[in-house]
Amino acid sequence: MTGVGWLAAIIIGGIAGWLAEKFMKADMGLLMNIILGIVGALILNAILLAITGGTLGGWIGQLIIGFIGACLLIWVARMVRSKT
Template sequence: MTGIGWLAAIIIGAIAGWLAEQFMKSHMGLLMNIILGIGGALILNAILMAIVGETLGGWLGQLIIGFIGACLLIWIGRMLRRST
């Protein structure tokens, strides 16, 4: 995550994952929320860097990126579960 430390990344990841969990109406638990928030932020940051060449910085920017990325990961997980 850009411009923030690991502790901040875990906190932001947990909040982003929790918000995505509430928005997508999935019940995953705290650890999965952190994983989804951080993982979603990492993936979406990489995509934005490849396409646009920059990403949102700071706490709020990473919270937004983490939320969107976590929602995408939840959606992809649901699609994979339905197809199997």
């Protein structure tokens, strides 16, 4: 994550994952929320860096990125599950 430490990344990831869980009406646990938020932020940051050459910084920016990334991961997981 850009501009935040590991502890902050875990906290932001947990909040972003929890928000995505509520928004997408999914039922995940705390650990999965943290993982979704962090991985979602990492993936979306990489995409933004490739497309625009930059990304959002700070806690709020990373929370937004993590939320959107986690929503995308939940959506992809649902698409994969529905095809199998």
